Amino acid sequence: MVEKRSGHVAYAVMSFGGFLGMGSSYHPLPWNQLTYEPAQGGYVVDLTKEQLEGAPTYSASEAVALGRSHLQPRDR
Numbered sequence: 001m002v003e004k005r006s007g008h009v010a011y012a013v014m015s016f017g018g019f020l021g022m023g024s025s026y027h028p029l030p031w032n033q034l035t036y037e038p039a040q041g042g043y044v045v046d047l048t049k050e051q052l053e054g055a056p057t058y059s060a061s062e063a064v065a066l067g068r069s070h071l072q073p074r075d076r
Contacts, residue, residue: 001028012043016052026058 001011018024034043
């Protein structure tokens with residue numbers, strides 16, 4: 001997710017679960033929590049499974065609004 005005014009990357013959105021793109025859940029992670037690891041060929045986070053399970057989660061059908069310090073579902 002890119003911050004509209006500054007153009008800087010604010011969050012990465014990781015998807016978990018699901019099958020063929022259905023039933024996945026999405027976890028927004030602040031960009032500064034990701035570290036590029038060449039040996040892994042991608043980004044890694046220093047979070048436990050429990051921390052990820054307790055983090056905000058969204059389904060594909062939910063719209064989200066980017067806030068300065070967190071993400072929250074948009075009012076419908």
